Amino acid sequence: QVQVVQSGAEVKRPGASVKISCRASGYTFTTYFIHWVRQAPGQGLEWMAMINPGGGSTAYAQNLQGRLTMTRDTSTDTVYMELSSLRSEDTAIYYCASGVRNWVDYWGQGTQVTVSS
């Protein structure tokens, strides 16, 4: 069955970077997109970015362009999301999820990122 497993919780200082991994299994890795979605405490969902693991093409939310980078490793079926210049507003649960270009289906367990001095 399809599984999406993320790396563990992170605590970072303002200005630092965080890199979260997302490993997909149960299907051909290059077949489906991987999306990143975050949810700040008590807030709604925010779509961040997506990557096509097959060709490596990416798309980012405009407000995160310049701070967000996604990469993939097809040898380990893993996608990485790196967010730089962290600020307190980046404190959130970060989800990765597999799907197609315009919707997501299988979600990871979420990764808590806390930005605090």
Place this chain on the structure above:
Amino acid sequence: QSALTQPASVSGSPGQSITISCTGSSSDIGAYNYVSWYQQHPAKAPKLMIYDITNRPSGVSNRFSASKSGDTASLTISGLQPEDEADYYCLSYTTSSSLVFGGGTKLTVL
């Protein structure tokens, strides 16, 4: 890209029907038939309920249906059940080749 507009909350009694709207623009909802809906219970990951405007994934109750007219999409839940109480989000593909969520709607089953 601004978030799509959803009502902050809706409520209904068991057995009733409710509709949640999701309003965007000609740059997102109005541009494509690529709206999906997600249900999120507290402290849980979201769950896909509807994709491509009207399609239900396998395993999702047929009490959930959806539609689109112009720049507004709608999710209807019929025969409300207590377990339907959750937050609901719409998601649309955009002309910038990105995606955008609605602000979310809290459904209370009275």
